[in-house]
Every structure is written in structure tokens, then in C-alpha cells.
Amino acid sequence: MKKILVHICCAPDAVYFLKKLREDFPEADLIGFFYDPNIHPYEEYRLRLIETKRACKELGIPLLEGEYNLEDWLSSTVGLEKEPERGERCSVCFDIRLERSAQKAKELGCEAMTTTLLMSPKKSLKQLKESGEKTAKPYGIKFLTLDYRKGGGVQKMFELSKEFAFYQQDYCGCVHALFNQKQEEAVWDLVCYKGRRPGSKEERIFIKVLHLKARELNLPVFEEEFPFLNWKPLWGGIWVEGEAIPSYIVPYSQSIRGRLRADFQSQHKDTLYFNKQFLRIKLSDPFKDEPLEEISPLSSPTFIVPKEYENLLKENRVEAKLQVEFRPEKSSTLIVGSLKAKEFICLPADTLQDGRGISEEEALSILEDTVEDILRGKKALIVAGAHSLGKAGLRSLREKYGLSSGILELLYDGSHLFAQENSP
């Protein structure tokens, strides 16, 4: 066999499968094809694609990306929303993905095709075989039903995936599986905030993009997950006489019961204290969200509002609403270079609530500009998750590895980047 097209669903399923395939067909050229319009939401799709690119880069296999025609996929599965996994919806889903893969295989002059879906322990091999043979046949392509799960394959796949620190998805991919498998927790995969909030898919994409780039530049890299207590504002605000006042919410503020009506009580520096439910309002000039430097056990509901509202807030009854969630979640930290480097540059992977932060392009250009110093062991780059929440990623790294060298944090101040020394 000279050319085999491999439909790829995700990096964890692909890495061991591709290695085995190469061993079994040493004379064949392998071509990866990422065609998965079932994946929802788009951020999840992008995460799986970036990680698949990294898997293929590590194995030296070219990868092509198919169309993300989610709407067509959704129309084809209408009426099958409630089907269980391995049911009729999955058959349709396999047919869509493998039919397009067969077309691509034909276009590229491949004699055979297969899919990394065969590696997933939750999928039916029989269902995949039927779908693969049915869709490949009209194009004169042979479908290879390879069972690499047996002989401890699944275990090896998990080990390899861990070694490469690939993103581990926790649902099959489509919006229906998301709700079936994660129940009410699914909503957190669909909530969208401005910027890249700590623990979000957007934050993870930022880390993965830099991880991929570092590997493309052949730099030493490792990525570690850490758990943290995430804080998410759901909704809230401040009103005076029915008029909303612009505000941000200080992280780790607790919820307010119902709609609070409170009066000004006292002031310390720029913080106003009110007479109910520990409400505090910080006056800010210029008005901007601020990162939380230290996590404190105090959790008064605290808003930041522009200083120009000071008198209005003191002289009138203030109305406040706030609903937040505290959730144990995970983020990760990426280290490009050596932990023994003389100097570290730390880039926050998340952004503030107002969306301010380092852009993907800026971070990539910092990485490219630092390549020589990284290779010489002079510098290392840290891409730290959950930085705006008490520098959680950097703290976890310091705690585990010490890091005695100096750390320069690169932060974003509205319109420009500035550096700040970080001491243990």
C-alpha cells in the first residue's frame, strides 16, 4: 500500500494509532485528515485541531483540515438528538465524516483509508467497520478496520497522550453528547466571556497555540496542569435611581441575596462601605479591571466603579445584584526552555474581565524573538494559566520547582505591554 488517508478525530486517539499504523505499513505514506464538523462549540473544535496538529508534527505526518460545516452536520442529525452513544445518530455522524474522508482519499490518490475513531474505547468497532466500508467502496477505496485497542493498546494510548500533555476532552464531541454526558455541567462549555477567562477553553487554546509553536521551533517544552478554585461571575451590577453604573466585579466576591438596597456607611481611601451584606465599592480612576495579586479569604461582594460616581453613590440609596459561582477547575502552565534558565519571562495565558491581555500574535512574536536565548539556556518562557486570579499557575510552578532565578512578568496595561519583577 503506497498512500493511506487517516481520518483523525483528536490527538489522544491519534497518537498511538498513527504510531502503530506506521509500524504495520512501513512502506505507506500516511496523510492525516481532520474532518470533524460534529464538534461543538467551535472553541472545542479549535482545541482538538491544534492538538492534532501537534501530534502530527511530533510524528512527522502531514495533516489536512476539512471544512467545519457544523450546520450541515446538525441538519443531518435532526430527530436523533436523544439517541444514546453507539446509536443511530453516531452511525450518521460516522457516515458524514468517513464519506468526506473517502472523497478526500480519492482526490489524493490514496488506495486505503482508516480512522482514529477505531481507537476510542467508547465507539463500536462494528458500527465503524460498516460505516467505513459503505462510504469508501463507491470511491474504490479500501477501508482498514484496525483494532489497535487490543493487547493493552488503550492503556498505551493513555500513557502516550499523558506524556505529550495532550488536551483530554471529557465528552465525545457533538452538542448532544455534551449535554448527555455532562448534564447541567454542559452549560459551562457554552458560556462565553470577554477575552480568555481563567480555566476557559480560550485560555487553553492560547497555551496550546504556544505549545505547538514551540515544538515547531524545536524548543524543549513541558506543560503541567494544576487545580484551582475558579470564580465566575454570572450576572450583576450597580444601580442608582434605576440607572445602571458601569462596574467590574472584584474576583472572589460572593453572591448577593436577591436585589440589595443599601446606604453608604463609611469610606477608607478609595473604598466605600455600605450598610448591608458587606457590600463594597472601589472607586477607580482610570476605570479598569484589575488582576487579583493575592487570594484573600475575605469575599465581600465588591464592585469597581469610575471615581466620578463617588458623590452619587454616597448621597443615594444603591441597588446591587450579584450572582457568582465558585468551581474547582483546572488550568495549565507551559514552560518553554529549561527550569534552570538564568531568567524567566512570564506571559499570563488569561485576560482580565474587560478582555485586556496579551494577544496570540504578541505572544508568538515574543516566543520567536526569544528562541536563541532559550536554546542557550539564558532565558525560558512561562505561559501561566489563571494569572489574574492570584497568579495561580505561577504559584503552582514556584511551589513545585522552586525557580530561584528572576521572573519578569509581562503584563498588559490598556494599550501596551510592560514588565514587572515577580519575587517569590
Ligand code: SF4
Ligand atoms: S456522540 Fe460522538 S459519534 Fe455520536 S453523534 Fe455525537 S459526536 Fe458523533
